[in-house]
Amino acid sequence: LFSTDGLAQYVDPSNYGDPMEAVRTFAAEIEENQIKLESTIGGGEFAEVFKGFYDGSAVAVKRLKQGSSLKAMDDFISEASIMGQFKHANVIQLKGVVTTTRPMMIVTEFMEGGSLDSFLKEQKGKLTTLQLIGMIRGVASGMAYLSAINFIHRDLAARNILVGENMICKVSDFGLSRELEEDDPDSEYQTQGGKIPIRWTAPEAIRYRKFSSASDVWSFGIVVWETMSFGERPYWDWSNFQVMDRVEGGYRLPVPVKCPKIVHSVMMDCWDQDRTQRPRFEEILKRLDNLIRTPEMLHDELVCYTSAVSADFTKLNTIGEWLKSLHMEQYNANFKTAGYKDLTQVTCLK
Numbered sequence: 001l002f003s004t005d006g007l008a009q010y011v012d013p014s015n016y017g018d019p020m021e022a023v024r025t026f027a028a029e030i031e032e033n034q035i036k037l038e039s040t041i042g043g044g045e046f047a048e049v050f051k052g053f054y055d056g057s058a059v060a061v062k063r064l065k066q067g068s069s070l071k072a073m074d075d076f077i078s079e080a081s082i083m084g085q086f087k088h089a090n091v092i093q094l095k096g097v098v099t100t101t102r103p104m105m106i107v108t109e110f111m112e113g114g115s116l117d118s119f120l121k122e123q124k125g126k127l128t129t130l131q132l133i134g135m136i137r138g139v140a141s142g143m144a145y146l147s148a149i150n151f152i153h154r155d156l157a158a159r160n161i162l163v164g165e166n167m168i169c170k171v172s173d174f175g176l177s178r179e180l181e182e183d184d185p186d187s188e189y190q191t192q193g194g195k196i197p198i199r200w201t202a203p204e205a206i207r208y209r210k211f212s213s214a215s216d217v218w219s220f221g222i223v224v225w226e227t228m229s230f231g232e233r234p235y236w237d238w239s240n241f242q243v244m245d246r247v248e249g250g251y252r253l254p255v256p257v258k259c260p261k262i263v264h265s266v267m268m269d270c271w272d273q274d275r276t277q278r279p280r281f282e283e284i285l286k287r288l289d290n291l292i293r294t295p296e297m298l299h300d301e302l303v304c305y306t307s308a309v310s311a312d313f314t315k316l317n318t319i320g321e322w323l324k325s326l327h328m329e330q331y332n333a334n335f336k337t338a339g340y341k342d343l344t345q346v347t348c349l350k
């Protein structure tokens with residue numbers, strides 16, 4: 001199945017009936033004795049995660065706990081069947097699986113920085129705005145690829161992004177084996193059994209389970225806010241009900257401290273109540289690339305500068321003329337490349 005741009009479309013492993021056939025199709029089988037486990041790096045109810053070595057490079061190994069239920073086994077290998085279909089610099093790369101011997105294992109590239117939310121908390125205040133936007137841009141690029149092959153993530157959050165060398169960010173945590181525990185404050189039990197991380201999920205997905213790449217864009221907006229806030233919890237200590245109620249009522253997260261307003265405007269576009277009005281990941285990627293190419297746009301001095309410089313508006317008709325009078329025509333050029341209005345056409349309010 002190939003789309004117009006030649007990318008192999010994502011195939012849901014459940015189409016294969018037998019999960020073992022799916023994983024044999026999408027993942028290379030590795031002999032257990034070729035994997036050297038070095039240290040534990042995490043774990044949940046169903047699996048433990050280790051740092052290890054395989055084929056001469058550092059890897060991460062997720063090992064299914066012995067005695068897991070058949071469903072836990074199916075969910076475990078479905079994650080590998082999903083991950084094995086992806087190939088992109090900003091999506092975690094599967095190396096292979098151990099399924100013919102027990103315990104079963106999933107082997108991926110090692111991401112030394114760990115999850116983005118904990119990385120940001122550790123780095124609080126130590127990263128520049130440009131570095132933060134570079135990380136967000138990586139997530140947008142990975143999501144543009146996943147949405148292009150029609151994969152809907154459903155749980156995009158900073159905790160499910162991994163940080164590698166040079167702070168490269170990669171989308172992770174696929175499949176049904178979500179470690180959203182009963183006691184996990186982010187999981188809200190939904191009638192049809194699925195668990196939904198309320199504060200990251202678009203209103204239409206909460207209300208009637210309408211998940212789409214547009215609901216992934218909403219979640220991406222929350223990830224941008226988490227990143228610019230160095231890992232702050234979205235909506236702080238509000239209850240899930242308060243979040244749903246206030247967001248439905250139009251409330252949106254505010255500009256994080258020291259976050260340029262132009263970055264908050266990207267978040268606000270991702271949180272449009274109407275999912276058809278939200279930007280696609282391709283457009284978000286272009287807007288972030290424009291910001292990275294013109295870092296001066298990240299300084300909000302355009303606002304503080306105007307308060308410092310008085311101009312006689314009565315003689316000026318458009319913002320373009322005003323910028324010219326301040327020898328700041330470059331801003332107009334930058335705004336146009338960033339996909340905003342040509343300010344020479346925007347008249348001044350008298």
Ligand SMILES: Cc1ccc(-c2c(C)sc(NC(=O)CCCC(=O)O)c2C(N)=O)cc1C
Pocket residue numbers: 041042049051059060061062092106107108109110111112113114115162172173
């Ligand atoms: C299939 C899969 C998905 C994700 C991972 C994974 C985690 C859940 S956490 C982590 N890396 C770290 O936490 C780095 C820790 C650094 C340290 O403490 O030394 C990874 C990962 N891929 O690196 C693993 C697998 C197998």
